[in-house]
Structures are given as C-alpha cells and as structure tokens.
Amino acid sequence: MEAIDLLMIGFGALMEPSRLGFLMLGVILGLLVGVIPGVGGTTGVAILLPITVFLEPTSALIMLAGIYWGSMYGGLITSILFGVPGNPWSVATMFDGRPLALQGKAGLAMATGFWVSFVGAIIASLLFTFFAVPFAGMALRFGPPEMFAVLMIAFGTFIGMGGAPVKALIMIAAGFLLSTVGLDVVTGQPRLTFGSIDMLTGFHFVPVTIGLFGVGEVLTNAAERYKVQIEEMTRAAKLGLHDITAGGAAVVKHWWLAASSALLGFVTGILPGAGATPASFMAYGFAQKTSKHPERFGKGAIEGVIAPEAANNAAGTGAILPMLVLGIPGSPTAAILMAGVFMWGFTPGPRLFVEQPEFVWAFIASLYLANVGAIVICLTATPLLAMMLRTPYAIMAPVIVVLCFVGGYAIQNSMLDVWYVLIFGIVGFILRRLDYPLAPFVVALVLGPLTEEALRQSLIMSDGSMLIFVQRPLSTPIAIVAILLFLLPLLQMVWRRLRARRQEMLQQR
C-alpha cells in the first residue's frame, strides 16, 4: 500500500543516530515538563519550542514530537504518585491512580498507564496513517452544535458517578457555577464577580483541582496517619520488573477497553477545540458505565487508569491530524506544534501532503518513534519513581505542597491562585469527609465553559432555536446518543420498577 511505502521513507529519514538522540532528549524534557504540575501540556511544549529553533527541520521535528509525547506521558506520574495532576488530561487518571498508589500499587498503576498510553497512541497513529483524509473531512464539518452534543455525551457518562445522587448534583452545579465566574464570553459582562477586579479572571480549573486533590489529599492523609502510612504500604509492596510485566498484562486483559477508549480519544482529538482533556473524562465515564463493577471506580480500579490514559494519548495524536491536513489545530498543544511547523518554513494544510511528502511522512513516522522512545524511558524509570513513595512523610508532605504552590502559580502568575490552592484544599478535605464526590465537580469546572460557549454559539447560529442540534447531519446522531445517556438512569429505574411489580404479581398468584 502506498501509505506504508511512504511511512517507510519517513522512518528512513529519522533513523540516524543524531536524530534519535534528539528524540530521546525531547522525550526526557517533555517528561520533566509534564511532571511539573500546572506547567505540563501546552505551556510546557511552548516553553520548549524555542530549543528546536537551532536544529534543522527534521531533527527539530523529531525533538518536538518527543517533547509533545513526553509531556503526555509525564502527567500521569504526579497524578498517581502524589495525587497532584501534572496536566489537565491526567486528572481523570488520578481518580483511580492515586487510590492504587495508596494501596501500595503505585508501580503497577504507572506501568499500566505507560503501557496503555503507548497502545492508545499507536492505535491512533495507525488510524492517522491510513485514514487521515476521511477523518479530516469530518473535522471540517464540526461546529458549535456538534461540540455541544459531544460535551453532553461527556456529561451524560458522568451522571450516576459515585456518591449519593443529590450530592453529585450539587457538585456538578457548583462546578458549573464556579466556571461561570468571570467575564461572560458572549456579552462581555462580568458575572458573579461582585465588583471585585481580582475575580474577573475567574477560577481556573488547575489551581482549583490542585487544591482539591493535591492539598486536600495531603490533609486527608495527615488526618489518617494514625491509621495508614503510605511509606509502609509502599515498603510492603515489592518493587521491580514484575510491575512492568503486570502492567502489560493488565492492558492485555482489558484490551477491548483500551482499544475502544483509544478510538474514542482519537475521534475526540480530531474535533477542533476538544482535545485530550474531554476525551479522558469521557473515556473514564464510559468505562465506569460499561463496567461490571462500577462501584470499584474511584477506589483503585485499574480500568479507571486504562480508559483515560488510552484516550488522552490517542486524542493527543488525533489533535495533530487536522493540524497537519487542514491547518486547523485540534487542541491548544497541537497549535504550539503548528507554530513549530511554521517556524521551519512549512505551511500545514492540504498542500503540505502534496508538496512536502517527506516532511509529512517523517512527522507521522515520528509519532511512532517518539512513543517507543517514551515508553522505553518511562518503563525503565517506573521502579525508581515508585520508590519515591517510600520517602518519609516529613519530606514528602512539604514537597507535595510546594509542588502544588508551583502548579497553582505557574498557570497565570497570580498569587490569588495559590490562595485558591489552599482554600480548595481545606474545602476538599471537608467535602471528602462528607462523601461529596469531587469528580463531577472537576468535570463540570473543566468542561463548563466549553459547554456554555458551544450552546450559546449554536443558539446564535440558529437564532434561538434549540432544534439546531437535530437539524445538522453530524450533530443529530451525537445528540441522540447524549439524550439516551441522560435518560438511561431514568429508564433503568422504570425498568426495575416494572420488573419488581411483575415479580410481585407472579408471587401473588
């Protein structure tokens, strides 16, 4: 097939020692940046972009790919080890990854995360290689109504997610409300700021999440230290190569979940504006909904690590597709990559495939190679990383807190955000004690602005008519799926009542 021949040419261009060296360097830098909370992802890649200016295009390309992928892998390290999300798309990994670490299984969680990230990225890369053009066409027809429908699916998967339903509802409403603070997108009016200038920036989800989960976790651990100590749990667990094989085995066992999450992630990543973050939440929600043991999620179910990690890496790959093929970046991080492509004198878009095939296919080949490089480095480092949890609590706690401060400040260089970290840490502690589920809150906070913007843009397009969601060919099926998801708990309840009544009638006879 033509695609494979071109791919081989791409690989050939990359297989030089110096270029492979740049790849590894890029991966390590990307990992470092992905690990620093709050900086991982878009900011991190943007910071490292200038390093590649001095290299010739193909080496710069492979290094940038390494950085991009390293940051995608790195975020899960702090999510699992410390409960501090390293970048936005690692928040969902944290929901089950951190409990696993608390049970002494940090090495297993990380190894599984790395393996499934690799699998997700490779599946996405294969889809990219062979189906670039049809998927790109889909990206073109994607507008606000489709975006809203997709986000409704994301919310639909989170209905019924852990905890008492009333408390989940409160958390979703609170998360949404928090996301509306600040300037209104459409009219420009300040909302919920109560006259304060500081509140105009609103609540960025990174400091809030770092506070709720990072500092909240530190406080919860402190209060429970008379019962359980993490260093003891980790010391008790054996560390070593068997974690790596166990991680691989877990991915093989749940191969269907990994593959479907990767597909979901890839499609979500292609859609402009929806990147790895919504993809990871959706995959988590779907995994919980379709699992045989949904109650295990949030307490250390390995599926809760597999689904979001497969999805976010696949989405990261998918986001590059419209960037390369159409010149429309699929996610903020892909936009940075696009800046890099411009920097080297290329113009992304349909002509690039025709005029510069060596560059394009070298880029696609770099997707595979960067992932191989990343997984090799990550898996080798896994036992060392897991050992970090053995450090005495008196050292770990301040380090985690300082990391939280760094993460909170790095987003907007605002001291107020660091205060938010502290305040939400206390709030997170209290809410956890009272069994308020934090996950719906975070999802609402992250996806809220996107959802509201999409809805209002759609309604502007349709002059106020809600029918637009079922009038467009692409959004109609998505909207129907979303509606079904919302109605599902209701339908299930009705079904169960009917069955119970039928059984009663049968027994009475």
Add this chain to the structure above:
Amino acid sequence: MHLGAGPEDKKHEQAANGKTIPPIWLRTSQHAVEVSVAIVLLALGGLVFYDAIRLGPGWGESGPQPGFFPFVLTLFLVAGAAGVLVQSLMKPDRRPFFEVPREVEDLLKVGIPIAIAVLAVRWAGLYVTSGVYLALFMAWYGRFRWYQALAGGILLPGIMWMTLREGFNISMPMSMFYRSGILPF
C-alpha cells in the same frame, strides 16, 4: 419524651460519670458539619441567585441571557442543598467528625504550616519559603537531625531553582530581598 441522646445529654452524662468532657472539636458530629456545609451552600446559592437576576435570567432573542445559566444552576444547587439538609435532619449522622484526638493533632500539625507557607510566599518568595518550610517540617514533625533538615532545606529550593528558573524560565514569586536587589531569589 426521650428523643435519644443529644449532645447536651451526653455532656451531663459524662460530667456525672466524672469523665472529662472532650473539647468541642472532638464532640462535633458528622451531622453538625453536614448541616453547616448545607447552610453555606444555600447561602452561596442565594448570593449567586441575586447576581443572576441582575444579569437577566431569561431567554433573550438569540439564546440565553448571561444570567440564564447561573440562574438554572442556582436552582439545582439550592434544591440539592435543601435536599441534603432535609435528609440530614431526618436521619442525623451522629458519628463524631474526628474519631480520635490524634486526627485533629496531625491535621493541625500539617495544615497550619501549609497556611503559614502560603502567607510567607508573598514576602519570602517561593524558593526561600519552600526551603525553610521543608527544613523546619523535617526537623519538627519528622524529627530529623538538624543537618539533615538543613540539607533538605537547601536541596529542594536548589533543584527547583535549576529546573524552573534556569531550565524552563518559569517565573515564581520572588522574595522581598529580590525586589530590593539584595539576593537573586
């Protein structure tokens, strides 16, 4: 009519038995905290409701007005908080919020230094604060030797400096010494 042991009855019981009455933070029950949180949520809901009305809670010509979403969400929030309040009043969870005194002790030992650190960052900058914080915490909570604590207090800011400042050039809050030019951090 004996409605079950309330907090007042317990206090009298314990005083009568000659036991010392535990301090207020150990006597707080889950129920008390639940109700307080529900009330706070209701209050917040009320605040948001007020602002939503100001912005216009209805449906304008081209879709929802800016206040529409806050309005609807407030309704959900208030309904939910009222639901939680009613549920807790009907079936109060009388378990204590903190089970053993050690919990509160550890919580304060870890929490108060964090609060102090946040306050300190503004004046001492991130690097100095983190160094001092780690060193003091290691020495006091972890009972490390002074030289171990000192080593930690120098290593952490050092590593952070290399990574953040030199490596990635991400700016962090600097100390007042920096602002007056005395020290580079």
